[in-house]
Amino acid sequence: MTHHKWLLYGAYGYTGRMITGEALKRGHRPVLAGRSASALQEFAKNFALDTLVFDLDHPNLVNIVRGFNLVFNAAGPFSKTSEPLVRACLEASVNYVDITGEVAVFEKNFSYDAAAKKQGIVILSGVGFDVVPTDCAAKQVCDRVPQATDLEIAFAISTGGSTGTLSTALEAAPQGILERRAGQIVPISHFSDNKRVAFMDRSRTVMPITWGDLATAYRTTGVPNISTYVAVSPAVAAGTRLFGKFVFSLLKNSLVRRLAQWLIKLLIKNPNPTTSWNAKSYVWARARNNEGRQAEVQIELPCGPYPFTAVAGVASVERIFRDRPTGATTPALAFGTDFLSSLPGTKILNT
Numbered sequence: 001m002t003h004h005k006w007l008l009y010g011a012y013g014y015t016g017r018m019i020t021g022e023a024l025k026r027g028h029r030p031v032l033a034g035r036s037a038s039a040l041q042e043f044a045k046n047f048a049l050d051t052l053v054f055d056l057d058h059p060n061l062v063n064i065v066r067g068f069n070l071v072f073n074a075a076g077p078f079s080k081t082s083e084p085l086v087r088a089c090l091e092a093s094v095n096y097v098d099i100t101g102e103v104a105v106f107e108k109n110f111s112y113d114a115a116a117k118k119q120g121i122v123i124l125s126g127v128g129f130d131v132v133p134t135d136c137a138a139k140q141v142c143d144r145v146p147q148a149t150d151l152e153i154a155f156a157i158s159t160g161g162s163t164g165t166l167s168t169a170l171e172a173a174p175q176g177i178l179e180r181r182a183g184q185i186v187p188i189s190h191f192s193d194n195k196r197v198a199f200m201d202r203s204r205t206v207m208p209i210t211w212g213d214l215a216t217a218y219r220t221t222g223v224p225n226i227s228t229y230v231a232v233s234p235a236v237a238a239g240t241r242l243f244g245k246f247v248f249s250l251l252k253n254s255l256v257r258r259l260a261q262w263l264i265k266l267l268i269k270n271p272n273p274t275t276s277w278n279a280k281s282y283v284w285a286r287a288r289n290n291e292g293r294q295a296e297v298q299i300e301l302p303c304g305p306y307p308f309t310a311v312a313g314v315a316s317v318e319r320i321f322r323d324r325p326t327g328a329t330t331p332a333l334a335f336g337t338d339f340l341s342s343l344p345g346t347k348i349l350n351t
């Protein structure tokens, strides 16, 4: 793998560090990059890897990425970082991947499909926990239900979110919680859509969440109605039912969001990496059609979402170099649903 040159932007972030570790484990030599010279130097001193410091408004961004086979963007929120890197990659004919889960970023990047095909490159967003397992799950169930009309996807994790993830989620909070109805992305009309889902290990209460699949599963399957859920404790589900509307209306205020950002930085600790590698995660999906046919899949992943992102992310890089997909696409369309089962420790049960 060392003959392929790739750049990891945001390398010294919480997830970027895990991606670096996984890349080295698998024999890659990515060039580590980021905007802070001191943070990059401090992180990179542990490895004999080249480094590059640059901001995303650098006037020579195209020349910086030229010469690489691929740019891996791990710097989020991606609403701030994806566009300049995607444009530079398009101009320089360099493959682009990222680990966004932001619906608007997916939608924007899909709009570059024709341009990416013309340049012979792939633009592949969401090569992490959001959305590799859920995208493959969506395709698996929809492939088994002719003309599926409704797709539900749920996941359960046992570690908390990183400060980076929570800050990114906060940015999208003013839109409320979203779903896809009749092909359109719309805010959910109420906060009471809690249900029980039978994951592979046990049943859990889930509540609606905005998840990348509202964009990607639609792209992958074309199913017009998509709902995404996260497993929560019954107390959180009840709290959201009672106060969800109020909290989301508060978060429309930019001052409140700034205060919340400050509190996240002050109070939230990133998940312990060792615990995360040993914490299993679960995904469930169900497709239905108007004739009452349905199919379900249950998936167990061997680790938490952040290590999984590192594993799936580096595996995606390897698949791109091997299979050379082109266009702006999704993990399941680029690599097929077998991609998920090829990742070590993944169990899949179709029912």
Ligand SMILES: NC(=O)c1ccc[n+]([C@@H]2O[C@H](COP(=O)([O-])OP(=O)(O)OC[C@H]3O[C@@H](n4cnc5c(N)ncnc54)[C@H](OP(=O)(O)O)[C@@H]3O)[C@@H](O)[C@H]2O)c1
Binding pocket: 010, 011, 012, 013, 014, 015, 016, 034, 035, 036, 039, 055, 056, 074, 075, 076, 077, 078, 080, 081, 099, 100, 101, 126, 127, 128, 129, 130, 131, 162, 163, 164, 165, 166, 168, 169, 305, 306, 309
């Ligand atoms: N798809 C998935 O399953 C998945 C999994 C994990 C993470 N994520 C997403 O990945 C992102 C990073 O998460 P994390 O936990 O690694 O967060 P983090 O520890 O806060 O790291 C964020 C990284 O992005 C860089 N960055 C942020 N804004 C930037 C900008 N405008 N220009 C250049 N660099 C910028 C930061 O650099 P500075 O320190 O210099 O600001 C840092 O290196 C988040 O958006 C998160 O939601 C997605």
